[in-house]
Amino acid sequence: MHHTHLYDNPMGEKAPKNVLVHDSPYFKIINFNLKAGQEVPVHSHDIEGQLSVTVIEGNGAFLGADNATLPARAGDVLVADISEPHGFRAETDMRVLVTIAPPI
């Protein structure tokens, strides 16, 4: 059992700052911390599995294929196949938690 406080993690200066929260055979959990204007560009991996993206703090957009966007506000959860194009952009400073199962 272990415990992490995401607000202790640093924000990115020039690029999103990724902090590995947990990695096991069951899932990988990564905290992305973005300053306003930063983004994790749309990408995908041609492998089995799914991911969730939970917005902990701030506002921005989830990014998908063909320039699709969805609002990404604190309390929003996006679930996608790992093989589907996905990304996110910060409009304010934003903290996001990504969970990937199985881990990649």
Added chain:
Amino acid sequence: MHHTHLYDNPMGEKAPKNVLVHDSPYFKIINFNLKAGQEVPVHSHDIEGQLSVTVIEGNGAFLGADNATLPARAGDVLVADISEPHGFRAETDMRVLVTIAPPI
């Protein structure tokens, strides 16, 4: 790809209100919404796998074996084996996201 806004989910009246966010062969995601004073009592399941508990809003405590407690504030993430005793209690109204892999 699907998208949920946890703040749209109802709070529990007499007991924590659970909303299934996602269920797949990869993971199950459940949103627990607790009014101040409510709790998900300590429990465990004798199976393989792990879970994460992320506090989206509010304050309370993570509960463990032998009456152990850890602070549970917005932005806190607890990771435990499913076989380890775990629970949580709300001190203010609290929204929590639980991810279980593999799903049970």
